[in-house]
Amino acid sequence: MRIGELAARTGTSRDTIRFYERVGLVEGRRLSNGYRDFAPETVEWLAYVRTAQTLGFTLAEIARHGEELRExxxxxxxxxxxxxxxxxxxxxxxxxxxxxxxxxxxxxxxxxxxxxxxxxxxxxx
Amino acid sequence: MRIGELAARTGTSRDTIRFYERVGLVEGRRLSNGYRDFAPETVEWLAYVRTAQTLGFTLAEIARHGEELRExxxxxxxxxxxxxxxxxxxxxxxxxxxxxxxxxxxxxxxxxxxxxxxxxxxxxx
DNA sequence: CTTGACCTTGGAGCGTAGTCCAGTGTTTAG
DNA sequence: CTAAACACTGGACTACGCTCCAAGGTCAAG
Missing domain, CATH: 1.20.5 (Single alpha-helices involved in coiled-coils or other helix-helix interfaces)
Structure with missing residues (x-):
C-alpha cells in the first residue's frame, strides 16, 4: 500500500505519516522507485496509535511500545x-x-x- | 501570598506561574510594589489545573472552564x-x-x- | 549602606506534534 | 506525448507548554 492509500484509510495526512516514519512510529519498505510501501496491518497500527495518543501517550512512548512488541x-x-x-x-x-x-x-x-x-x-x- | 510561596506550596515553578498568568490560568492582584499577590485558594486551583492537565485538557480549556465558573x-x-x-x-x-x-x-x-x-x-x- | 533573597519584565530557546511549501521525479490516462 | 495525479526530499513554520536567562527593582537583616 502506498502512502496515499494509507492516508485515506486511516484519516491521517501523508505528511503526518512521513513524520511518523521519521520518528520511528511506522516503518515501510520502499519500492524500487523510492515510494513507500506499507503492510496492510499498518492501518490497524495507526488506529491504535491514534487511540493511545488521545489517551496521553507521547509518540515516543507509543513507538517504544511498538518496538518492544517487535523485539x-x-x-x-x-x-x-x-x-x-x-x-x-x-x-x-x-x-x-x-x-x-x-x-x-x-x-x-x-x-x-x-x-x-x-x-x-x-x-x- | 507572593509567587515564591505559591510556587513552593504547589510544586510549580515561578516561571510556570507567570506563564499561567499570561495565558489567563491564574490571576493575582498586585501589591503596591508590583509584586503579585495570590489568594490562598490559588493553591487548590493550581492542584486542580495539574490534575485536569494530566487528563488531557489543554491550558486553554482549563482557563475557559475557570472563567465560566467565575462568570x-x-x-x-x-x-x-x-x-x-x-x-x-x-x-x-x-x-x-x-x-x-x-x-x-x-x-x-x-x-x-x-x-x-x-x-x-x-x-x- | 550593603548583601542577599526575593520580585519584576522581556525575550530567547526547547521539545512535541505536526503542517505546509518548493522543487523534483514517477506513473497512469487520454 | 502530455497532463494530472501521485510520490519524494528538505526545510521553514506553527501552536503548545514550558524553561532559562539578563537586567533591573524591592526589602529585611546585619
Missing part, C-alpha cells in the same frame, strides 16, 4: 507481560479520572466552585 | 450544569480508556501483537 521474543508470555504493563498505565489513568470525577460530583449541588484565583475586594494600594 | 451567575444550578458537563467529558475519556484496556486484555495470552508495520519478507525489486 520481544515472540512467546505469548513476553507479550502478555507487555500488555499487562500497559493495562496498568491505563488503569492508573482511569483512577486519576475517577478522582477528578469525584471531585466534580462532590461540588455539583454545592455553591462552591473550584475557586479560580484573584478576587478583587481588597485593593493593593 | 456564571453564582447559582448552584448553573455551577452544577458546568460540573455535569465536565463529568461527561471525563466519562467519555474513561470510556476510551476502557476500550483501549479491552483491546489490550483481548491480546493478553494470544501471540498476536498489535502488529507494527514493516516486515521485510518480499523485497521491492
Amino acid at each position: 520481544a521474543p515472540d512467546s505469548a508470555d513476553a507479550l502478555s507481560a507487555l500488555f499487562e504493563q500497559k493495562i496498568q498505565i491505563v488503569d492508573a489513568r482511569m483512577a486519576e479520572l475517577a478522582t477528578l470525577r469525584a471531585e466534580l460530583t462532590d461540588r455539583v449541588g454545592t455553591g462552591c466552585p473550584l475557586r479560580a484565583a484573584g478576587r478583587r475586594d481588597a485593593p493593593a494600594s | 456564571a451567575p453564582d447559582s448552584a444550578d448553573a455551577l452544577s450544569a458546568l460540573f455535569e458537563q465536565k463529568i461527561q467529558i471525563v466519562d467519555a475519556r474513561m470510556a476510551e480508556l476502557a476500550t483501549l484496556r479491552a483491546e489490550l486484555t483481548d491480546r493478553v495470552g494470544t501471540g498476536c501483537p498489535l502488529r507494527a508495520a514493516g516486515r521485510r519478507d518480499a523485497p521491492a525489486s
Whole structure:
C-alpha cells in the first residue's frame, strides 16, 4: 500500500505519516522507485496509535511500545507481560479520572466552585 | 501570598506561574510594589489545573472552564450544569480508556501483537 | 549602606506534534 | 506525448507548554 492509500484509510495526512516514519512510529519498505510501501496491518497500527495518543501517550512512548512488541521474543508470555504493563498505565489513568470525577460530583449541588484565583475586594494600594 | 510561596506550596515553578498568568490560568492582584499577590485558594486551583492537565485538557480549556465558573451567575444550578458537563467529558475519556484496556486484555495470552508495520519478507525489486 | 533573597519584565530557546511549501521525479490516462 | 495525479526530499513554520536567562527593582537583616 502506498502512502496515499494509507492516508485515506486511516484519516491521517501523508505528511503526518512521513513524520511518523521519521520518528520511528511506522516503518515501510520502499519500492524500487523510492515510494513507500506499507503492510496492510499498518492501518490497524495507526488506529491504535491514534487511540493511545488521545489517551496521553507521547509518540515516543507509543513507538517504544511498538518496538518492544517487535523485539520481544515472540512467546505469548513476553507479550502478555507487555500488555499487562500497559493495562496498568491505563488503569492508573482511569483512577486519576475517577478522582477528578469525584471531585466534580462532590461540588455539583454545592455553591462552591473550584475557586479560580484573584478576587478583587481588597485593593493593593 | 507572593509567587515564591505559591510556587513552593504547589510544586510549580515561578516561571510556570507567570506563564499561567499570561495565558489567563491564574490571576493575582498586585501589591503596591508590583509584586503579585495570590489568594490562598490559588493553591487548590493550581492542584486542580495539574490534575485536569494530566487528563488531557489543554491550558486553554482549563482557563475557559475557570472563567465560566467565575462568570456564571453564582447559582448552584448553573455551577452544577458546568460540573455535569465536565463529568461527561471525563466519562467519555474513561470510556476510551476502557476500550483501549479491552483491546489490550483481548491480546493478553494470544501471540498476536498489535502488529507494527514493516516486515521485510518480499523485497521491492 | 550593603548583601542577599526575593520580585519584576522581556525575550530567547526547547521539545512535541505536526503542517505546509518548493522543487523534483514517477506513473497512469487520454 | 502530455497532463494530472501521485510520490519524494528538505526545510521553514506553527501552536503548545514550558524553561532559562539578563537586567533591573524591592526589602529585611546585619
